[in-house]
Each structure stands twice: as structure tokens, then as C-alpha cells.
Amino acid sequence: MSVAQPDQLPHSDRQRVRVWLRLLKVTKIVESVVRENLRAEFDTTLPRFDVMAALYRFQDGLKMSELSAALRVSNGNVTGIIERLVTDGMVLRVPVEGDKRATLVRLTKKGHDEFSKMAEAHARWVNEVLADLTPEECEQVIGILDVVGRSHKHTAEVSDHD
Amino acid sequence: MSVAQPDQLPHSDRQRVRVWLRLLKVTKIVESVVRENLRAEFDTTLPRFDVMAALYRFQDGLKMSELSAALRVSNGNVTGIIERLVTDGMVLRVPVEGDKRATLVRLTKKGHDEFSKMAEAHARWVNEVLADLTPEECEQVIGILDVVGRSHKHTAEVSDHD
């Protein structure tokens, strides 16, 4: 963060770096609010929340590789998080018929119900932090940032139609 | 990510959540590009880069607490990163006169030179990822996101005049 920029950079280039720093700043603020509240009110973590959010959206379950792709995190990462969620009875592992390598993971009833509550609170927290943004401004930001990543490899993911 | 929203939410509230998800998405993309390049080209990590960036900006050095506040990370976190940077000769610890509790950390000559190179490359990478954003769009995003965090406690930081 706060990276000094050489003077010889064109103005437009420097501006893009400023955009990046601003994005990072806002993201960190929202993340820390959500993390603190998840811990205080639901005794859980942000990564666990992210995993459950993905599984909530794809109710039929996701393969481990689909899950890590959707969350844009490394492959081995998800293994540990799912492990703990299974221990807590939030997630179920289902063997994929016809492919003994893969496993499907999905929310249990308990996990589904628990996430419903978390999602509602999450929307509240986010709205508090972003309260100063008008609907028009939201529209603009969404529209402008839509193009980013289009030409990037990481765009290959599980139907991320946010 | 991709958090389902109850239907009873007002449109404007749902929009703010969408803004948040979009921010998160773009941030993750840029972060992963920067991380991969830092590792490949400079054999270092994003957290180390962030610390060095803060120290590059504040050439007179920062106290540990100022550093963690500037980076918006927990207090104990910085300790380990600085430790490794000191080992690598990038950072120097200087005792604060008149206060035996605090320490000042600052870049060494080696750290300064190394970061100069990294900063230039960093600007290049960011511009590649955000290439599709026009100067006008950059201006808009910067302006709109400027208000976020103003009323938040985390706004109390070391002169973050991005």
C-alpha cells in the first residue's frame, strides 16, 4: 500500500495505481468489519463464511476444485477449511459417482440455516460501511469495475454472475 | 463472496452488497497478479512489499505501532515480517530516544534500492490489470470511494493521503 510512483509515469498510469490503492483500502476496511462481526456474533471466520456463501449459492454442491476456483484461492487451501466445517456439521462430503477422485461438498441443513442468518447480518454490516454511497454511485462503480478481469485468466470461474 | 440476499432487502441495500462483492473480486485479481509477480521477479511476498512500501514513504522511519496502523493489520503481525526483513538486510531497527518501549524501523540503503525497482514493476503490473479503465473512470472510482471509511474508526491512521 501507499506505493511511491516514479515521476516519469504518465498521469493515466499513476491514476490506475491510485485506483488500486483505493480499492485495497476500502476492501480492507470492509473485510475487517465483516471479520470482527462474524467472530463476535457468529463465532466464525471470514474464510469459512466465504466457503459457506459459495455452497449456499450452489445448493447442488461443488467439487473441491470448483470451490477453490470460485473463491479464487489455492487448491489445498479449501481442504482444511472444509475439514473444519465438516467437523462442525456445517458441510457434507458426497462422493461423485463415476469418478473416485472427486468429491462434492454441500451445506447440511444446519449449515444452510446458519448461513441464512449470517447472510442477513452480512448485508447489514456492508450497508453500514458503504452507507455513504448513493445508488447512482453504486451503479457507476459496479459498471466501471465490470470490465476488470475480463481478459484475465482468473475470469475462468464458476458462473460468477454478481 | 457471492452472498445470496434476502428478497426483502431494498434495492439500494442490495446494490451496496453488489459493490462490495465487485470490489472484493477486483481486489483479489490484482492481488494475485502482484503476488505472483513479486515472487517470480523479486522472490518476495506481498506482505513484505506492503511493509517496505510504507517505510519507503516514511523515510524517517515508523514506530511498530504506526506501521501496523498504516497497513491496517494487527499489531503482532508486523513483528514477524520485520524480523525477516531485518535478517535479509532490508530493514533496520533504531531505538527511540526517550522511550525504551518503542522502536523505529526504517529501510536500509539496500532495502530502499530494492524497493525502488519493485515499485516501478508494481506500477507496470497494476496498469496491465487495470488497462481497461479510462482516466475518467479512474477519476470517478477514486472520487466515489473516497468517502468510504471517513466515519470509520480505522480512518485514524498515519496520514494516508492517497
Added chain:
DNA sequence: GGAATTAATTTCAAGCTTGAAATTTCATGC
């Protein structure tokens, strides 16, 4: 000046994260 509070930092356990290597299973070509 001594006790209690506050401040700056480190230590620590638990969990997260990556990237690489290892494992197991599937698919393909011969």
C-alpha cells in the same frame, strides 16, 4: 515516591494461504 493505569511491543496458539510435491484415479494411445 509508590501504586495503578496506560502505552508499545512481543509472544503465542489457532487458523489461513500459497505453491510445490505426492497420491490416487481416470483417460488415451499403442
Added chain:
DNA sequence: GCATGAAATTTCAAGCTTGAAATTAATTCC
């Protein structure tokens, strides 16, 4: 059918991250 390579996942070490507890030093308040 058998080898070879690709695919899905786990394992692992190293480093990052948090929040809480511990440590040490400064400040404040009788």
C-alpha cells in the same frame, strides 16, 4: 491390456494473520 499423461485432490512446509495474553516501560494520581 499397459504405459503414459492428465485430472482431482491432499499433504506439507513456510509464511501470514488475528486476537489474546504477557512483558516492559512510561505516565498519572494520590
